[in-house]
Structure formats: C-alpha cells, structure tokens
Amino acid sequence: MEKLTLILTCxxxxxxxxxxxxxxxxxxxxxxxxxxxxxxxxxxxxxxxxIVTTSKTDFDEFNRILDGKAxxxxxxxxRAESVKNALHVATxxxxxxxxxxxxxxxxxxxxxxxxxx
Numbered sequence: 001m002e003k004l005t006l007i008l009t010c011x012x013x014x015x016x017x018x019x020x021x022x023x024x025x026x027x028x029x030x031x032x033x034x035x036x037x038x039x040x041x042x043x044x045x046x047x048x049x050x051i052v053t054t055s056k057t058d059f060d061e062f063n064r065i066l067d068g069k070a071x072x073x074x075x076x077x078x079r080a081e082s083v084k085n086a087l088h089v090a091t092x093x094x095x096x097x098x099x100x101x102x103x104x105x106x107x108x109x110x111x112x113x114x115x116x117x
Contacts, residue, residue, distance in 0.1 A: 004114065005049040005092025006041045010034050010062065010100035011075025011082045022058050024100045025065075032065050036103035041096075042069060044110060049092050052100070053082040 010024045024034040034052070041047055053075035054062045063072050073089060075082030083097055094117050098105060 002093035003049065003091065004047045005051065005090045005095045006047045007083060007086040007090065007095060007097045008034070008038060008041070008050070008052045008070070008100045009075065009079055009082050009086075009097065010037075010058075011053045011055050011079075022055070025058065025061060028103065033103050034062060034100050035065050037098065037100045037105070038066055038070065040103065040105050040107070041098070041110060044107060046111075046114065047092075047096075049090065051086045051090055053086050 010022070024037070025032055027033070028036060038050070038052070042050065050070035051073055052062055052066060052070045053073050056074055059072055059074065066072070071089060073082075073086045076085055079099075087095065094114070096110070096113055096117075
C-alpha cells in the first residue's frame with residue numbers, strides 16, 4: 001500500500017474575502033474552517049501524513065486548532081510557493097493538495113482523487 005500525504009494550503013490572510021484575519025480561522029457553526037477542511041481528510045483514515053501551510057502569524061493558532069495532528073509549514077507569498085515548501089517535508093508516495101478554504105469536500109471526491117492517481 002502506498003503512503004498518502006495531504007497538503008492543505010492555508011497561508012492566506014483573508015483580505016480579499018474582507019476579513020481581518022485568515023479566513024480559515026473564521027467559524028462555521030462554531031468550528032474553524034480549517035478544522036472542517038482538515039477533518040474531511042483526517043476522518044477517512046487513509047492518510048498517514050498531514051501537512052498544513054500557514055503564515056508565521058497564524059502558526060501557533062493552526063497548531064492549536066489541529067491539536068498536533070499535522071505538520072505545520074510556513075507558506076510562501078503564493079500558493080505555489082506554499083506547496084513547494086510543504087513538498088520539501090512530504091514523505092508520501094502519493095500527495096494530494098487541497099485548498100483549506102474549501103471545507104465541504106466530500107469523501108467521494110477525495111476517494112475518487114486517490115483512485116485516479
């Protein structure tokens with residue numbers, strides 16, 4: 001069985017969305033968006049490694065929210081730079097990359113992506 005790694009990109013600052021903080025720290029029904037997105041993958045039980053990119057400013061908050069279940073990596077100025085930073089620490093045979101701002105990804109979509117790889 002191949003080792004699966006998730007890279008969840010979360011290094012934005014929320015300005016374009018009109019927030020005063022990273023939009024992934026905003027809550028939906030009391031739960032931070034980043035937690036909802038992360039849990040969609042974590043709860044599958046298929047991944048053995050989780051890497052989350054974030055800014056230096058949000059590093060401690062993301063670590064607290066994700067309760068040590070992910071390796072937190074400082075992102076770059078662009079999403080591509082953030083992914084590159086995460087790939088430097090990824091050890092999986094298969095790496096899926098997901099935008100943390102899309103927390104309603106379904107189990108079917110995730111499994112279909114894994115299958116297509």
